[in-house]
Amino acid sequence: MSITVPQGFRASGVVAGLKASGRPDVAVVVNDGPRHDAAAVFTSNRVVAAPVTWTRQVLTDGRVDAVVLNSGGANACTGPQGFADTHVSAEHLAAALGVSASDVAVCSTGLIGELLPMDRLTAGIDAGVAALAGDGGEAAATAIMTTDTVSKQAVAAGDGWLVGGMAKGAGMLAPALATMLVVATTDAVADPATLDAALRDATAQTFDRVDSDGCMSTNDTVLLLASGASGVTPTVGELTDAVTAVCADLARQLVADAEGARHDIAVEVRSAASLADALEVARAVARNNLFKCAVFGGDPNWGRVLAAVGTTAAAFEPDQLDVSINGVQVCRAGGVGQDRSLVDLSDREVHVVVDLHAGAETATVWTNDLTHDYVHENSAYST
Amino acid sequence: MSITVPQGFRASGVVAGLKASGRPDVAVVVNDGPRHDAAAVFTSNRVVAAPVTWTRQVLTDGRVDAVVLNSGGANACTGPQGFADTHVSAEHLAAALGVSASDVAVCSTGLIGELLPMDRLTAGIDAGVAALAGDGGEAAATAIMTTDTVSKQAVAAGDGWLVGGMAKGAGMLAPALATMLVVATTDAVADPATLDAALRDATAQTFDRVDSDGCMSTNDTVLLLASGASGVTPTVGELTDAVTAVCADLARQLVADAEGARHDIAVEVRSAASLADALEVARAVARNNLFKCAVFGGDPNWGRVLAAVGTTAAAFEPDQLDVSINGVQVCRAGGVGQDRSLVDLSDREVHVVVDLHAGAETATVWTNDLTHDYVHENSAYST
Incomplete structure (x- = not known):
């Protein structure tokens, strides 16, 4: 479901042992193309986690081939070692997929100020690659949950193309993003500039208008990946509408699952x-x-x-x-x-x-x- | 104690029946002079209660002869009727004391959006005038409590003159004042401009640096009244130091009594x-x-x-x-x-x-x- 509904994407979610609970904690998303255009929006917090620093750099050329996401640790405020660990994660997935590490985005969520157990994480990435499937969206959405009680997924349809999305986040929901990781996918044909315009419009009207507790995270990342597999090129307005619909749906799900909330x-x-x-x-x-x-x-x-x-x-x-x-x-x-x-x-x-x-x-x-x-x-x- | 420790002041606190609990809810403070200089700082909230609007006007000439304070109702967001009620309170106390209503400050605290029961309040003012005493500071400090669990009082000494203060406030403590009413008194000789300078310095370093829950009230008022009864004229620096000491003491008491706090x-x-x-x-x-x-x-x-x-x-x-x-x-x-x-x-x-x-x-x-x-x-x- 969700991120694997558009053509050209595979995903997986596996147990790597990062979470004490033993629940799934590593997700892999792969864009099989033919195109690999991407855009992203990040937290506006000035204290950012290592994966945000890394992924910002990955996005500079507008290309993303794959994403590795982990729950069970934010890898924030972890200094040079934390950044080296993010780099290793990207290299490890890149090697397994035969792509460049500079085209691999990394997202982490969990407690700040703890280094990730890298042996478990790299083994989890291997397991995630082995489990990649054309219907793996649900498993990926489940693996990124932290205090979420349900996984969050959404889909919107264009004329001959689709947008799918998954999100995690249940607290620290604040403007300029929340403690929130979102991956959205589309099989539309769209260059990075078009994707960026659509994504910025969409997040400004959706995630940026959720403010559960006024707190802002160090790790927030919203990625939009386009495979072009449908062969259809929508207008920027059409794309914006569909991406906004997916983001609005996910944002409403985040509010509905906010930590401890009754209203x-x-x-x-x-x-x-x-x-x-x-x-x-x-x-x-x-x-x-x-x-x-x-x-x-x-x-x-x-x-x-x-x-x-x-x-x-x-x-x-x-x-x-x-x-x-x-x-x-x-x-x-x-x-x-x-x-x-x-x-x-x-x-x-x-x-x-x-x-x-x-x-x-x-x-x-x-x-x-x-x-x-x-x-x-x-x-x-x-x- | 506290506000009646400096010479030239009487105070009282009585039960007027504004609080369902039957606890004291009206306080009266009188400056018997010989001087009646005063300064004040108010909430920076743009939605202000009727007594704030009234008392700002009273302070324009730097003279205050008396103050009536009530708990059990904030008289905020009560429209023209609320302002008329504040006016009546001031007139009522002024008539009882033989002073001008334009020299009577009014402070209210409690729930927003409810009119005060004026028959009870005016009867309470009469009772308060009858109870005025040179050792009435404690009673006044008790009568202004809302969710406070203890009354807040403080005293500081200059060279031949004194400063006393009382405060109420236990929640909505935020910068630019808190849900807080403070009356400070001194028997020093000081003109309104000197009092104003001392009070602004003092509040900026004390009450403005308390932020219990980030919320800001519609009623916050800090009054400083000077009787000149000691006959001593301190420098502005000496006065600022003593007023700051009283305000710092009161501010620390507010934090220590904040609603539901454990730390x-x-x-x-x-x-x-x-x-x-x-x-x-x-x-x-x-x-x-x-x-x-x-x-x-x-x-x-x-x-x-x-x-x-x-x-x-x-x-x-x-x-x-x-x-x-x-x-x-x-x-x-x-x-x-x-x-x-x-x-x-x-x-x-x-x-x-x-x-x-x-x-x-x-x-x-x-x-x-x-x-x-x-x-x-x-x-x-x-x-």
Whole structure:
């Protein structure tokens, strides 16, 4: 499924023993061509893991033949040895496939600050190569999971070509990507510049608008690989639409599986003077711990929404702000609106609308509530 | 104690019935002079409560004769009626004291978006005036508590003059003030401009460096009242030192009583290129939910510190970052340092040092861990 649905791709997921749990932890994705065009978007964190540094370099010529991904260790903050290990991983897969290491991307996820057990990883790569299959997408998607409870996959269809994608990520979801690894594939014919344009548009509207806990990872990588196997060349608009559809589907799955969350909260800002204003306000609400706790508690505490909006530099007048929660206009003109007790927060999905009455732009940022389980999962993650 | 220790002040705290708990909820502070100079600092939130709007106006001439403070309701986001209610409170106290309402400051704290029961509040003001006493500081400090578990008071001595202070606040502690009401008093002789300079210096180094949960309130107010009753005129430097000492003492008490917290975390950034860089990095770490959860779990997860540092625009090279937690240098030169298992997080106080190796500036921001109890208290606050 997913990344192996488009023609020209094989994938696998195997147990290499990186995870104490014994679950699958190494995935290999191969683009059999005929073309090997690629684009990528990386974390905007300035502290980046070795595989991000490596893969950025791989992408400079717009060609990727294969990807090795591992869970069970982020290989971040691991110094020169960590970078050497990433290099070895790429060389090892390249040798097994008969390609150049400079065309092999590497992605890692897991705990920061620990070196990877390289003997296990290289043996896992060998096993992954042996297991490569035209229907291996599901196995690959499973092998990149960390605290994810389900694998994330999506597919979109163009006219005679397809886009598939897989993602991992369940926490640290924040703008400019999340702790998130995504590989998307397409059998469309597209050069690296077209892929880059499509991918940047798609991530800006999808993954960049997920902000589960305001934290930003050192390892985030979104790869888009094109095999050209369909022989069809879509327009950049068509490609962007399909890639965006896959990314939106995956982003929604990430929110739905966020660590310990009980609610998925869509914070929609309307009537903003600019898109930047809309996003700033939506993010401020999405990151407000007090509001996120209130949603967990089933409390439509709109005062915390207004207090969050008030921290921004967006254009608005405080006495014109409206806030609705699940269709109940609890705040009107900056003051008390409908009775807050009318709000039903029993469903998982929550829709908050903040109307700034300052313009015509709209944006939605997705977040989650802040729960006991979030604290529990993240207080014990490395142990 | 505290605000009534300097000469020239009376205070009281009474039960007005604003709190369902039946605890004290109205405080009155009177400056009997001979002078009535004052200065104030307010929340930088753009959505401000009615009493903030009112009190800003009162402070324009640098004179305050009295203050009425209530817990049990923030009177924020309450529209024109909320402002009218604040006005009535000031008029009511002014009439009882025989002063001008334009010299009466008003502070409120509690839930946003609810009108105050004015009949109870005005009756409470009457009771508060009747209870005014030269040793009423303790009662006043108790009456302004919300989720605080203890009252916060502090005193500092100059040469022949004193400064006293009281504070409330246990959550929403964030830069540019916290959900925090502070009244400080002094019997020094000081004009409003001197008081203003001293107070701004003091708050910038104390309350502005407390960031318990990254949230910012609509009601934060810090008042400094000077009676001149000692007859001594300190230099602005002497006054600043004493006011800073009181504010620092109160700020530390706020951190120690933060909602649901198990740890007080001092995030110290060293060798920054500028003070702004030091503060930006310290705040990024202090606001990182994942790191705060890790501290709660007794897990010295320094990777989360680096991931937070990496989100800032401060000057540093990732491969030169050092991080110590409670004296153990867990990260050296951006990579693995001493064994993280050497870190002891069993004490309430935690000291994180991030060395940027980029300059000579240092700053410390105080925060708390993120706990089950924080989620619990803030998911049920309005119910």
